[in-house]
Amino acid sequence: MATSQVETVSTGADKAKLAVAVVLVIAALVAFYLLGKQGPVAQWGALLVGLGAAVVVFVTAEPGKEFVAFGRDAWREVKKVVWPTRKEAIQMTAYVFAFVVVMALFLWLTDKTLEWLFYDVILGWKK
Incomplete structure (x- = not known):
C-alpha cells in the first residue's frame, strides 16, 4: 500500500496573514x-513602511515561505548555468545571421523562380 503525503493548501492563519498583507499594500497606496x-x-515614507510591513507579513505566511524557498532554488540553479564566452557568443550570433541570409536568398530565388514559371511560362503574362 503506497502512502502519499497530503499537503494542506493553507490554514486559516495563513489566509488571514495574506489578507492582512493585501490590506497593508492597499493602505500604503x-x-x-x-x-x-x-x-x-511623508508620502514615500508611508509607502515604503506600508509595503515593508506587507512583505514581512507575507513572508511569515506559508505561501510566502514557499515563495522565498522557490527564489533561493531558482538563484541556485542560475549559478549552475555555464554562460558562453564572448567569443562563443559572437560566433553563434554570426552563424545565426549567416543562416538568415542564406534562407532569405533561398526564399527569394524560390519566389522569383515560381513567379517566372507561373506568370511567364504557364500563363503567358508578360510584365
Whole structure:
C-alpha cells in the first residue's frame, strides 16, 4: 500500500496573514496619495513602511515561505548555468545571421523562380 503525503493548501492563519498583507499594500497606496500635501518624504515614507510591513507579513505566511524557498532554488540553479564566452557568443550570433541570409536568398530565388514559371511560362503574362 503506497502512502502519499497530503499537503494542506493553507490554514486559516495563513489566509488571514495574506489578507492582512493585501490590506497593508492597499493602505500604503492610499496613504501615499492622501499624504500628497505633506511632502514627498511623508508620502514615500508611508509607502515604503506600508509595503515593508506587507512583505514581512507575507513572508511569515506559508505561501510566502514557499515563495522565498522557490527564489533561493531558482538563484541556485542560475549559478549552475555555464554562460558562453564572448567569443562563443559572437560566433553563434554570426552563424545565426549567416543562416538568415542564406534562407532569405533561398526564399527569394524560390519566389522569383515560381513567379517566372507561373506568370511567364504557364500563363503567358508578360510584365
